[in-house]
Amino acid sequence: MSSEVKGFRELLQEVQQKGICGKCGGCVAFCSAGEFHALSAGGDGAPFLVDESKCLHCGICYLICPQIKALDQELRQKTGWKAPIGPQRRLASARAHSRKIRNVATDGGVVTALLSYALKKHLIQAAIVSRRVGPLSREAMVAMSMEELLEAAGSHFEESHPVRAFGERYTTFSPGVREVKSLGKRDLHRVALVGTPCQIFTIRKMQLLNVLPADSVVLTIGLFCMENFSFDAKTRRALEKNLSVKLGQIHKLNIKDDVEVTTTKKEVVHIPFKLLDEFARPACFACTDFANEYADISCGGIGSPDGYTTVILRTTAGESLYNRAKEDQAIEELGFRNPDRRREAGTEMMAKIVAATRRKQARAAQSRGASK
Ligand SMILES: Cc1cc2nc3c(=O)[nH]c(=O)nc-3n(C[C@H](O)[C@H](O)[C@H](O)COP(=O)(O)OP(=O)(O)OC[C@H]3O[C@@H](n4cnc5c(N)ncnc54)[C@H](O)[C@@H]3O)c2cc1C
Numbered sequence: 524m525s526s527e528v529k530g531f532r533e534l535l536q537e538v539q540q541k542g543i544c545g546k547c548g549g550c551v552a553f554c555s556a557g558e559f560h561a562l563s564a565g566g567d568g569a570p571f572l573v574d575e576s577k578c579l580h581c582g583i584c585y586l587i588c589p590q591i592k593a594l595d596q597e598l599r600q601k602t603g604w605k606a607p608i609g610p611q612r613r614l615a616s617a618r619a620h621s622r623k624i625r626n627v628a629t630d631g632g633v634v635t636a637l638l639s640y641a642l643k644k645h646l647i648q649a650a651i652v653s654r655r656v657g658p659l660s661r662e663a664m665v666a667m668s669m670e671e672l673l674e675a676a677g678s679h680f681e682e683s684h685p686v687r688a689f690g691e692r693y694t695t696f697s698p699g700v701r702e703v704k705s706l707g708k709r710d711l712h713r714v715a716l717v718g719t720p721c722q723i724f725t726i727r728k729m730q731l732l733n734v735l736p737a738d739s740v741v742l743t744i745g746l747f748c749m750e751n752f753s754f755d756a757k758t759r760r761a762l763e764k765n766l767s768v769k770l771g772q773i774h775k776l777n778i779k780d781d782v783e784v785t786t787t788k789k790e791v792v793h794i795p796f797k798l799l800d801e802f803a804r805p806a807c808f809a810c811t812d813f814a815n816e817y818a819d820i821s822c823g824g825i826g827s828p829d830g831y832t833t834v835i836l837r838t839t840a841g842e843s844l845y846n847r848a849k850e851d852q853a854i855e856e857l858g859f860r861n862p863d864r865r866r867e868a869g870t871e872m873m874a875k876i877v878a879a880t881r882r883k884q885a886r887a888a889q890s891r892g893a894s895k
Pocket of ligand 1: 627635675677678718748749823825
């Protein structure tokens with residue numbers, strides 16, 4: 524091994540020991556998919572060296588970590604990245620045509636409608652999504668049918684997903700990247716991945732390095748993300764106080780300009796991010812990507828009216844899927860009779876996304892300053 528190649532030990536020093544490991548599972552997914560098995564993930568998702576004799580010292584676990592900046596320039600060049608929010612071909616507000624999807628969706632259901640369209644047209648064999656297993660608790664799943672996509676859509680908390688015992692740590696983060704390692708074994712070679720910016724970033728870096736099986740991810744749908752939350756039995760009470768509602772009384776939780784909680788009594792409460800920052804995962808404070816800048820298509824709620832998803836089409840693959848889905852009426856765009864109003868709405872939407880991006884970048888800079 525060349526002494527210049529940084530590997531898992533450096534990853535521990537530069538990321539885990541600084542408390543900014545997002546536990547995305549990228550390093551473990553790569554190591555296990557390649558059958559090297561030098562790394563494993565602990566119960567809390569944190570990677571550790573399980574058998575150093577199996578380590579090839581290739582340095583890939585280090586390079587693909589979303590908190591490591593070594594490949595940023597190369598990736599930006601490859602994707603035609605532009606300031607301030609990454610590549611973009613078009614911006615739109617849209618929603619699923621299907622009421623069934625809209626009824627369960629977080630915003631307009633565009634993510635689920637696009638995935639279900641891509642499945643139906645055999646453009647993908649499956650999609651890595653995340654299903655609810657309890658309030659503020661989700662787990663990654665490989666969905667292969669419309670029913671499974673519907674199960675994963677939205678951010679409602681139904682009675683079928685009761686509050687579990689709060690002995691352990693709960694998080695809104697769902698490590699979809701970990702599912703990538705199983706794709707080869709399941710003979711899945713055309714898969715979509717839905718994820719937060721850190722997850723899409725890891726996959727893109729794996730693709731840049733031609734790391735298998737990242738080539739099986741043929742479509743990335745990125746979610747806008749200010750932060751993910753985590754809490755445990757001790758912090759639960761404080762969280763409920765700041766949310767102004769008990770977790771068992773949450774009907775729906777949406778994150779847009781702020782955190783929007785709909786109670787089981789259908790009351791809507793808006794909570795500013797700053798009230799919830801203490802429950803955000805530390806890794807989120809080191810992240811500067813709000814609008815999921817490396818995805819094929821990025822989706823969020825900010826900038827669109829209720830019931831619509833804000834969509835950024837970034838790559839030719841993303842734009843082509845979206846246009847086909849629109850032509851075939853799987854999705855519909857918010858219409859404007861007045862072209863001036865359409866332009867104004869586009870400008871307002873862009874301004875909101877840029878402002879949220881700057882907020883996240885400023886927070887990361889502040890957090891870097893504080894840790895020096
Ligand atoms: C943690 C988190 C933070 C977010 N922060 C913001 C924000 O600050 N501002 C903003 O405008 N939008 C934010 N969003 C995006 C927004 O909440 C919607 O997901 C987005 O608008 C898509 O809506 P939709 O109705 O089209 O999606 P739907 O059709 O409802 O589909 C949502 C998809 O996202 C998947 N998913 C849900 N939770 C997760 C998760 N934790 N990890 C990976 N995949 C998941 C589901 O499995 C499903 O496939 C955030 C989303 C998440 C998960």
